[in-house]
Amino acid sequence: MRTPRAAATIAVASTILISLLGAGAPAHAAGSSGNLILIGGALNENAQILQRIVADADPDGSGPARARIAIVTAASAPAANATEAADPNASNAAANGLYYADLFQRFGADTYRVPIDVATNYSGDPYVPSNAFSTAVADQVRASTGVFLSGGDQSRYVATLMQCAPASGNAYTSCTDTPVLGAIRSVLNGGGVIAGSSAGLTIQNGAAMVTGGESYEAWRYGAYAGTGVGSKDLTYSPFGGFGFFTEGLLDSHFGTWGRQARMIALADHVGRDLVVGVDETTALVYDRATRQGTVIGANGVSVLDLYGADIVGTRAEGVRWHYLVNGDRIDFGTLAVTAGATKRTGAGTGSGPAVKRDIWDSPSGSGGTSSMVNQAKALVKSSASVAEGTTWERRPTYRTYLDRVSGTRWWSTGGFEGLEVSFLPE
Template sequence: MSTSPKHRPLRGVRRTVGAAGIAVCLGVIGASPAPAAPSGTAPAHHGPGSLVLVGGGLKDDNTQVYGEIIRRAGGPGRARIGVLTAASVPASQDPDAGDPEKCSNSECNGAYYAGLFRRHGAVDAQWIPVDLDHVANADSDAVVSQIDSMTGFFFGGGDQYRYVTSLLHGDRHTDSKVLAAIRAKLADGAVVSGSSAGAQIASGPDMVTGGDSYPALRDGSRPGYFDDPTVLGYLPRGGFGFLRSGLLDTHTGTTGREGRALRLAADTGHDLVYALDEDTALVVDRPGGRHERVGVIGSQGVSVLNLSAAHEGQGHAGWHLHNARYSYLTSGDSYDPRTGTVTTPGKHRIAPASYGPVPPNTDVFYSPDNAVGTPYSLRTTARALAASTHRTATATTYESGPRFAVTLTEPRGFRPLSGDGTTPQTLLDLRMDIDPCADTD
């Protein structure tokens, strides 16, 4: 459980967004190149390479995301993708390892992704043979040579802690030779991509290791990795540190993880969270550099949770968080984490069209205990508010003891942005407050 003092101001690892929140421009940001930093094994990345981080559930036919990875790796006919799947169970733990139709282990998953990349236009895609059955390969010169021949990399899903145990050196948390070689390739301009755990492992300090939103709000976070998947756990030393301008979370809308992301950021003193939806990628140019920019592509969106002006505390009824900011970015949008500026090419502000109340929502974080719950629950309420003439909407958690109320409030002059002229898509800078409330059942 968190032992944070009451009303502790959030101490950001670095101030990424000013207290004024997110500004919006309707043009396209231009950025001058950042100088390349020396390659090496330092956990922070400062260089001209790029990241394509997917929130999980990447569909095989998502040509936009696969195409972006291949384009950044040199383009069709030139891209050479190294596939890492150490987050999967190794073949020795897969009872179907010998059946290519049923297998689900690191080697057969690596072959599957390699085939997908070749079908999407890569000239070559190869499994990088590092997993819990082949930990020694992480320091193999032959595997490093394989890494050096690649122009891009893809980390598959599973459990991000397996990447920690297979590609980092134990308690020292230092790079294996293979990870150092990937880091050097990134600094030299390669693309590093991943989905689900493969995106999560790009995190810097305080990488999430598990947890559900309601227990997180109720009990807080704990450092470590836990067998109980509902416990909000995190690794203080983080993952590979490719992206450090904010915390990362994945599968956000489909598992209602906004609550756990906010609680982890508050407990660990981060100002910013990128909460990625499925089949959607956060594209990061010049990660770690002064000119870092992030963009969104794919079928859903990315929640940008800003806690730079928020305050939190623990009262008799439970934990609360006030004055956080919620923005939801969709395909084509881009964001500058240093200035908080958003660009939304092709989208325009629209006026509210509904005069009725915002529909009630009694499961704002899509509880796993609610058999009739619906995914993307918080986003649904936020978009319903944006479409109405009301300025405030409140939704609650499914669980009680205590129940938590989430209140969204539109800032002065708020208008959603839309690409079709009628449907709210991109939402910027809604105030979000979370409070324990009296149970009604």
């Protein structure tokens, strides 16, 4: 059984863990400056999120200066040729740079497209790996008031913006900043904003960054260091990412792709007690100075609290789940949740949800929420005290229990706190 730890002890333990695993940035320290805007993916040109990025990057509010956002798309695959690179509707690093530059300009920001990706594919390609070491490129980034990290594969950010010691399967345990990553870090430390969507969120993690995997395989086979390319197994990078957010493990597409179970498995494997997962078309705005997080956007942010949970082998009991929606806030120093609507105690009305088959599913389409989130929302507003679901896969089948306990609270806008989660193999 895990032993609950005070917030100060957790911060010390996090610092020690990151030091041991070789993280390139320190754990959170009081007085840190700058904001993080952690987007769970499928931004869908959400005006609330985009306006917040530009507003946080604006150096003088309503004054004459404008936000200047450096757009980093190195998590995307490189363009195969000049035609693809120039097509803003294509999906490659150069094309994505064009798309996001136009998007942020529409919201009132100046932009700089950072010309870096993992390979040079054609003559005259301006997006090249060596630009990560360019003084001129680093200076352009450093002159920005914000940085946007687009989606793709977070391992490409490691490959392009970090210098890592060779390791099997890119499971790096020692890395340092390239000049451009150093410039990105200086924007944040100087009070700027770092926003990232999907892989751009995940790369902001400290040690033990998730690199791939599905929930069922995570519980059946466990976790191991690696990139997870071509496999559903749960993999992670021991060194981690850029180390901007160290309150807990980060994951994207969270309540949309049913990733709660995979991240509980990873957190237990690496000895971490907090997971922060952000749904699609949703962002967590994190103030590093105050350690306050605010949710904006269409869906929610999950905070999974493993302190005191009983996790042995392939069973987990008593993980506390907080689900915050637009306007809700959390203090990461205390894990106190401030809801944007009145909190309710006890049961609601009506019968609880039926047992859900395939509760760890990933629904088709984007921007919504998976069965586990929907099951939890149905439970808290009903008169029931427990909701259940099973995995689609068998041999073994895992049964999920969601339990209303004395500390469970919920509110009309769809958020809740203190719901207990358990996974048991059948």
